[in-house]
Amino acid sequence: MPHTTVETVGAAGARPDPRWGDLEHLRRTSPMTDAVLDEVRGRHIRCGNHWLIDFASCNYLGFDYDPDVIAAIEPAVRRWGTHPSWSRLLGSPRIYPEIEERLTELLEAPDTLLLPTATLIHASVIPILADGGDVFVEATAHRTVYDGCAAARGQGATLHRFQGGDPGQLDAMLRTVPSRAPRLVCLDGVNSMSGNIPDVRELAAVCRRSGATLYIDDTHGFGVIGERRPDELCPYGARGNSVVRHAGESYDDIVLVGGFSKAYSSLLAFLALPTSLKSLLKVAAAPYLYSGPSPTASLATTLAGLEVNDRRGDAIRADIHRKTATVLDHVHGLGLDTPNADGLPIVEIMLDDPADLDAVALSLWGSGIYVTLAAYPLVPRDRVGFRIQITALNSEDDIATLCEALTRLSKQFALRRRED
Ligand SMILES: Cc1ncc(COP(=O)(O)O)c(C=O)c1O
Structure with missing residues (x-):
């Protein structure tokens, strides 16, 4: 595991603020938080021996490898x-x-x-x-x-x-x-x-x-x-x-x-x-x-x-839009709720029970999917979950693997469902 247990101590001996308890717990227990990455190949990243598809990158246009x-x-x-x-x-x-x-x-x-x-x-x-x-x-x-x-x-x-x-x-x-x-x-x-x-x-x-x-x-x-x-x-x-x-x-x-x-x-x-x-x-x-x-x-x-x-940006954006639409269609097809109403490549998925976040993160990690975890107090308790970002460097295969992982996850956990 990339994480070792550390004591929670405040700066200069000050008592830790209890508001940060959930996040500190996640930092200590989840491989997807405060991770050290050993290798990066576009949107495929290696942590120890484990390869993951990166849906936490904000390099939307893929300029990091252009x-x-x-x-x-x-x-x-x-x-x-x-x-x-x-x-x-x-x-x-x-x-x-x-x-x-x-x-x-x-x-x-x-x-x-x-x-x-x-x-x-x-x-x-x-x-x-x-x-x-x-x-x-x-x-x-x-x-x-x-x-x-x-x-x-x-x-x-x-x-x-x-x-x-x-x-x-x-x-x-x-x-x-x-x-x-x-x-x-x-x-x-x-x-x-x-x-x-x-x-x-x-x-x-x-x-x-x-x-x-x-x-x-x-x-x-x-x-x-x-x-x-x-x-x-x-x-x-x-x-x-x-x-x-x-x-x-x-x-x-x-x-x-x-x-x-x-x-x-x-x-x-x-x-x-x-x-x-x-x-x-x-x-x-x-x-x-x-x-x-x-x-x-x-x-x-x-x-x-x-x-x-100037030369290629609009074509890249059209590609991101298409890939995001595939993810959003899948999320909607599963009956899941996401605040995403404008089709942009930021897809937030919330949990019914914030206490599931640890296990949800482990399941995604096991499926080889790397996302941004949204723990309290980074978000209010009723918005605890995770955020998927889609970038130009995520391939069609990456998107298909993500959709399969979301299908499995929605069977394992109470992800927030859309109220129709
Ligand atoms: C809305 C928003 N503003 C500002 C920042 C920080 O930007 P910078 O890296 O330029 O300080 C972020 C990064 O997470 C952000 O999401």
Whole structure:
């Protein structure tokens, strides 16, 4: 087994927080958590002697093994060294503005700013935008968005929670706060668990009526969904240029955050924003001032990924859509519930009894299927289960093996069933 038993101890002798008990149990007992992998061949991974099909990868476009993307690394490293260790405020290799220009054109945004990760962006930019005013965070927003909102609260902002599926509730909440202070509304674009797309048009209209800024984290949507066009190859839309363009919205009063660490397989993230805000962040956002930047390899794979996206991205997305439809048809055929309503390659399956998670994980492991386990408190107790991600590198055979494993699993365990 890849895991040894460890004592649960808090940092510096502090008592462990009981909220983390379920996750710590899973970390100690499940081979699918905190695993060490010995070999990776595309979406086939080896842990010890056990080969598994990887349905936990977020490398949606398969750029992690794309020959054109891989070939871009060595020339860039020879030219720039392995790592530009200046903070961005000190200096950026020209590859940075090249990516920003291309990205601005792809997103059709006023401007863009690159920083190493979305996590760092949320932690530093949300407090700046909140500016001690009111922050409204969507109930299912990603933990890193919540952390940014908590940091804003620490700097004097007031935090509120709203349900993304109920723009009327947000509207009513926005009306109750004094209009003088800044108001910021934060949520996921494509939701990292349900895989669903929020109603950006409606939410943007609500925000604009109240003078609030809409801050969207579309780390999972960027590269997968994009502008709708009559000639699009699938309902994800074209170009993979993210949720604002997918909704046909303008960037007025919207700040979009996206990451290259999912679809583009590169350690880099961005903000789409007005140039005036970009200038402010260049002196106010700690990661621009102080953080080590992304490694050259990631900058090179991002630039190459943008080129491959222009040439082949839409065909890749159509392929992901088709494979995802096969999985979703199978899940529906088994009568299982999944929140996935938009057909995106994130398929969450929930358990009737959260206590089954250990055994469900072992059964999937035995079937050679590797997924993301969703334990409490990563998700609420009634959402405990697992998440399947489908990427371009999952073959038809991989998908067939997954479907067979799900059929067996649904006979062994009480997976949440759809209520008709
Ligand atoms: C919605 C969302 N935002 C942010 C992140 C973190 O992104 P990064 O790796 O760029 O910090 C993740 C990764 O799980 C995510 O799912």
